[in-house]
Amino acid sequence: MALANQRITMNENRNEFYRLAEKAGKGLTALGATLGLTHVTAANYGPVLQAAKADRLGFNTSRHDKREGYQTLQTARQNADAFITSARDYLTTFLGNSWSASWAQIGFDNGTLALPKTDASRAHALESVKVWFTNNPDREMTTPEVVLTAARADALLTALTDATSGVDDRKLDTRTNMNARSTTEAALDKKLNCLYRELESVLDPLDPRWLKFIDRIPGDPRVPEPVTEVTATAQPGGIILVDWPDAVRAARYKVLKQVVGVDAQPTLAATVDDSDAQITGVPTGATVQLQIVATNEKGDAPASAVIQLQAA
Numbered sequence: 001m002a003l004a005n006q007r008i009t010m011n012e013n014r015n016e017f018y019r020l021a022e023k024a025g026k027g028l029t030a031l032g033a034t035l036g037l038t039h040v041t042a043a044n045y046g047p048v049l050q051a052a053k054a055d056r057l058g059f060n061t062s063r064h065d066k067r068e069g070y071q072t073l074q075t076a077r078q079n080a081d082a083f084i085t086s087a088r089d090y091l092t093t094f095l096g097n098s099w100s101a102s103w104a105q106i107g108f109d110n111g112t113l114a115l116p117k118t119d120a121s122r123a124h125a126l127e128s129v130k131v132w133f134t135n136n137p138d139r140e141m142t143t144p145e146v147v148l149t150a151a152r153a154d155a156l157l158t159a160l161t162d163a164t165s166g167v168d169d170r171k172l173d174t175r176t177n178m179n180a181r182s183t184t185e186a187a188l189d190k191k192l193n194c195l196y197r198e199l200e201s202v203l204d205p206l207d208p209r210w211l212k213f214i215d216r217i218p219g220d221p222r223v224p225e226p227v228t229e230v231t232a233t234a235q236p237g238g239i240i241l242v243d244w245p246d247a248v249r250a251a252r253y254k255v256l257k258q259v260v261g262v263d264a265q266p267t268l269a270a271t272v273d274d275s276d277a278q279i280t281g282v283p284t285g286a287t288v289q290l291q292i293v294a295t296n297e298k299g300d301a302p303a304s305a306v307i308q309l310q311a312a
Contacts, residue, residue, distance in 0.1 A: 018053070021215065023273065024195055025049050027213035035202050035209075038211055040195040052181070052188040059177040066170040070111040073119075073163040078158050080122045081115060086146050087129050087153075088113060094139065106132045119164050209247070215251035216297035224250035224294035227275075227304040232290055234312040238282040242290060246275045247301065250294035255279065256303065260287040282311040 029043040045175055087106065095102045099113050107116070107125030116122045130153035133140050140149040195213070203210060205219025225248040233241045242255060255277045257269035266289070270277045289308045294301040 014056075016187075017185075018056070021049055021052070021192060023215075024192060026273075028195070031209060031212055035199075037195075037198055037202065039198050040191060045191055045195065048184070048188050048191045052184040055177065055181040055184045059174070059181040062170065062173040062293050066167070066174050069163070069167045069170040073160075073167050076156070076160045076163040076266045077119070077122065080126060080160050083148075083152065083156050084115060084122065084125050084129070087148055088115075090141060090146075090148055091132075091139075119160060122156060123160055126153050126160065129153045130157065176187040177184050211249070211251050211296070214297075217249060220249060221251060221298060223299040224248060224296050224301040226301045227253065227292040227294050228306045230290065230304050232307050232309050234282075234309055236312050238280060238284055238311055239278040240282055240288065240290070240309070240311065241276070242279060242292070243276045244292050244304070247294035249296055250275075250301070252294075253277070254293040254295060254300070256291040256293060257282075258289045259283065260289060260308075262286070266291060284311055286311045 011118075016281075025042070025045055028037070028040070028045050032040075032042050032196070042190075084107075088108070091106060097107060100112055103113065105128060107121075107128035116125050129148045131146070133150035133153060137150070141147075144148060189239065199210070199213060200218075206217060208217060210217045227244045227247045230244045232243075235241060244253075251273075253275065254268055254271050255270040255272065256266035257263075257279060258266040259282070262283075269279050269290075279290075287308065287310050289306050291303040291306055293303045
């Protein structure tokens, strides 16, 4: 299609895909009715975009929960291993320093006193130690450093099994949410394709209104004109408000910031769609230099002249 270079797939850059999808939605709201768009409208595009965003959030949340679940499981494993190690070392007094059939009663039933390596074998050892201390309560030991009791074994067993089950549940949730995200993202991608095709039928390739929907004017191979007449105002709390006139062919703007005496060179402070920005976190009293760079899919315009001010 004519807009192939504008298309960003989820696999290439999901954040960029959603940025373009959001931009297209704003364009539809602003110009869809004016352009007489009928196949893709703000009314039928918005729900598709929102569904994809919701499922993306759902997947990200479940993936975060899964990571937390693994951290909880790792802690449960470490606690279980420490307890089993202490119990094994303590019980050598009663069961001997080398393996014998007597060790099977506390879970070491594979001809070795090596620590268990799997969650199932850890759970088996904890359950066995719990039973042994339940049957031999006079052998339980509690010190400031070590607690070797049936109750402690049971608590660690519960923590381990709960953590294992929790990870399994979260893995399932993540897979389910990933499938949902894939479905709604595919629908959004299809909707974007339809929108771009419809726009090609109603907009001239050089029409500047393309920039409401995408990052370039299809028929214009040029980068934007440079930004001029930048103004900036320092606000209390390290905030700087920056404003400038729209630049011809600009799809977005990069705000470059350099704190004099701190930054060796300008750094990217923000990227915005509109011709104004709010910069935060500037040190109070610092001298700051700002420049604006207009950009589109073809590249960056030369940076604006430097504007300098002191942060409030």
